[in-house]
Amino acid sequence: MNQNQDQTQIPRIDDIEDETIIEAVDFDLDTETTFDNGGNTDFFLKNPKSTKNNQSTFLSIKNPIKTLIDKYNLISDEDLRKLTLDSKLTLDSLISSYLVNIEKLYKLLSSEFNMRFYNDIDSLISKLDDNILDLSIQKKLGILIVFMTTREGNEEYFIIIPDPFDYELKDYLKSIIPKSLKINFALAKKELIKKTIIKYIKDGDVKLQFSLETNSDVKILSPSEIEDIEYNNTNNVPIIPLVNYIILNAHEQGVSDIHIEPSEENMIVRYRIDGVLNTDITLPISIHREVVSRIKIISDMNVAEKRLPQDGRFSVQNKNGRGLDLRISTFPTVYGEKIVLRLLEQEALKPDLEDLDLTQDQLNTFKSKIHASYGLILITGPTGSGKTTTLYSALSNVDKARLNVVTLENPVEYRLDGINQMQTNETIGLTFAAGLRTILRQDPDVIMVGEIRDLGTAQMAIRASLTGHMVFSTLHTNDAIGVIVRLVTMGIDPFLVASSVSLVVAQRLVRKVCPHCASTYDLDALKKDLNRKGITTSRIESLNFELEIMPDFVFGKGCSYCRGSGYLGRQAIFEFFEFNEEIVQEILKKNIDESKIRNLAKEAQMRTLVENAWDLVVEGVTTIEEVIRVIGE
Numbered sequence: 196m197n198q199n200q201d202q203t204q205i206p207r208i209d210d211i212e213d214e215t216i217i218e219a220v221d222f223d224l225d226t227e228t229t230f231d232n233g234g235n236t237d238f239f240l241k242n243p244k245s246t247k248n249n250q251s252t253f254l255s256i257k258n259p260i261k262t263l264i265d266k267y268n269l270i271s272d273e274d275l276r277k278l279t280l281d282s283k284l285t286l287d288s289l290i291s292s293y294l295v296n297i298e299k300l301y302k303l304l305s306s307e308f309n310m311r312f313y314n315d316i317d318s319l320i321s322k323l324d325d326n327i328l329d330l331s332i333q334k335k336l337g338i339l340i341v342f343m344t345t346r347e348g349n350e351e352y353f354i355i356i357p358d359p360f361d362y363e364l365k366d367y368l369k370s371i372i373p374k375s376l377k378i379n380f381a382l383a384k385k386e387l388i389k390k391t392i393i394k395y396i397k398d399g400d401v402k403l404q405f406s407l408e409t410n411s412d413v414k415i416l417s418p419s420e421i422e423d424i425e426y427n428n429t430n431n432v433p434i435i436p437l438v439n440y441i442i443l444n445a446h447e448q449g450v451s452d453i454h455i456e457p458s459e460e461n462m463i464v465r466y467r468i469d470g471v472l473n474t475d476i477t478l479p480i481s482i483h484r485e486v487v488s489r490i491k492i493i494s495d496m497n498v499a500e501k502r503l504p505q506d507g508r509f510s511v512q513n514k515n516g517r518g519l520d521l522r523i524s525t526f527p528t529v530y531g532e533k534i535v536l537r538l539l540e541q542e543a544l545k546p547d548l549e550d551l552d553l554t555q556d557q558l559n560t561f562k563s564k565i566h567a568s569y570g571l572i573l574i575t576g577p578t579g580s581g582k583t584t585t586l587y588s589a590l591s592n593v594d595k596a597r598l599n600v601v602t603l604e605n606p607v608e609y610r611l612d613g614i615n616q617m618q619t620n621e622t623i624g625l626t627f628a629a630g631l632r633t634i635l636r637q638d639p640d641v642i643m644v645g646e647i648r649d650l651g652t653a654q655m656a657i658r659a660s661l662t663g664h665m666v667f668s669t670l671h672t673n674d675a676i677g678v679i680v681r682l683v684t685m686g687i688d689p690f691l692v693a694s695s696v697s698l699v700v701a702q703r704l705v706r707k708v709c710p711h712c713a714s715t716y717d718l719d720a721l722k723k724d725l726n727r728k729g730i731t732t733s734r735i736e737s738l739n740f741e742l743e744i745m746p747d748f749v750f751g752k753g754c755s756y757c758r759g760s761g762y763l764g765r766q767a768i769f770e771f772f773e774f775n776e777e778i779v780q781e782i783l784k785k786n787i788d789e790s791k792i793r794n795l796a797k798e799a800q801m802r803t804l805v806e807n808a809w810d811l812v813v814e815g816v817t818t819i820e821e822v823i824r825v826i827g828e
């Protein structure tokens with residue numbers, strides 16, 4: 196018994212000779228000592244778990260550090276004995292013992308693990324990446340993520356860790372990082388990782404300051420023209436320039452929406468680019484309230500009201516007079532108010548039908564319908580599918596010099612030359628239906644109604660089209676044929692639907708594969724990839740796509756241009772639906788049968804959204820995964 200006691204208290208070098216029980220015994224010792232036994236060491240010593248007899252029940256693993264020390268003869272047996280006297284042998288304990296040259300040690304580890312070793316803070320800082328893991332999380336985990344060129348010349352992510360033996364950390368990282376990204380592990384000293392993050396944050400501040408200075412000529416024009424207000428600023432963060440920076444940085448990147456969200460510890464700024472949100476800036480939560488107050492003031496909102504959602508708007512203008520309208524809404528959450536800013540370009544948009552990604556057939560059809568003397572053209576698709584751009588492009592194609600073109604919108608998203616644009620205002624009773632009534636007294640030729648949401652607006656739009664006007668509008672339905680059913684269920688007489696609607700266009704925007712990191716893989720690799728993402732082969736086949744016809748499949752590996760997403764920019768896909776005699780007869784039947792109309796449309800060679808999307812997959816413009824995301828029902 197005595198012998199056992201000695202061994203557990205002071206591990207001898209002989210005991211760690213070849214096989215050492217590391218985790219298990221240490222863990223038990225730790226647990227026991229945390230018990231409050233009033234200093235009763237007997238309890239601890241007599242605990243059967245910590246006696247040698249029981250050691251065989253624990254998993255024995257060879258201490259990898261010891262193996263390394265032996266293999267390279269790093270320290271003497273005597274030093275090793277001293278080192279393991281009062282702590283277990285880990286990479287940390289070996290490093291902090293100063294018994295080995297740390298650089299040399301890392302170089303050994305680098306070749307043992309076949310991992311790169313980084314020792315230069317500057318080369319790391321310039322490649323730091325916070326797109327897949329926020330910097331604050333990297334800091335917390337004591338790791339760095341960089342985006343670097345591999346020996347093979349590919350750009351890939353490297354996770355820099357201080358301890359290659361930390362399998363738990365490595366497994367954890369693998370579990371939280373998107374499976375689609377190839378991850379390489381690399382090494383750097385713990386100190387260097389820490390210093391890099393701190394320096395990056397400091398430099399980041401410098402960069403931020405610099406951007407703010409260059410943007411100092413920005414004027415914020417609020418509806419009430421409130422001058423910049425001095426804040427009781429406890430954080431020493433310049434709130435006004437910071438808000439300017441968030442907005443202008445977004446504008447430069449072509450962002451459509453800015454989300455400012457409070458969490459427990461951070462204020463997160465996310466930008467929507469190409470329809471997908473990305474985290475752009477993470478700041479301490481302590482400044483969130485001031486940022487919210489600043490935005491509320493310039494948007495003419497009630498600063499004191501924090502519990503109810505509010506709406507507002509303001510404009511910004513730079514010295515070149517280039518303007519940007521912003522529509523703001525607040526939303527109270529448990530951590531404070533979330534703010535969404537929608538960016539609307541003031542600059543006269545020059546929309547053009549030729550730029551719409553239409554096929555030649557679609558373009559011809561569209562033009563002939565637009566130039567008819569009357570009719571109703573309806574565009575359908577979810578929010579953010581590019582309906583507005585299509586409407587404006589159609590309007591830009593009409594002869595504005597000879598025709599009176601009037602629009603009714605909410606909001607007026609772009610200003611168009613030669614067109615009379617009006618914005619609805621529900622609070623004063625200027626609804627779409629009421630506005631349309633007014634417009635019809637203004638002798639219009641072409642009318643654009645932003646959206647048909649209710650029976651009243653639908654009736655007015657149809658009446659206008661049947662009385663010699665060309666009417667454009669949008670509706671929320673899944674596909675083009677759904678529009679017919681929607682109008683009929685709203686309460687429109689099927690006869691009026693059949694006689695007024697001249698064309699229905701359904702549309703979606705799909706992201707395009709990033710040209711900077713585009714690569715291909717074969718069917719097997721594609722299937723594996725899709726499986727990982729939860730997309731089954733039968734799902735794809737249910738959308739009538741034959742995988743076997745493709746020699747290989749284009750995808751984006753992820754690079755700095757596309758922020759690791761593999762996609763850059765978007766392309767529209769369309770579905771054009773026109774009525775023929777059989778379709779009109781079907782609409783006029785008492786119980787409208789959507790599937791019958793769909794079959795008739797297919798017989799009339801209608802190319803569906805899905806079919807047009809598959810064309811883009813075949814051409815390598817987009818991916819199957821993206822088509823499923825955007826259309827996949």
Ligand SMILES: [Zn+2]
Nearest residue numbers: 709712754757
């Ligand atoms: Zn890319």
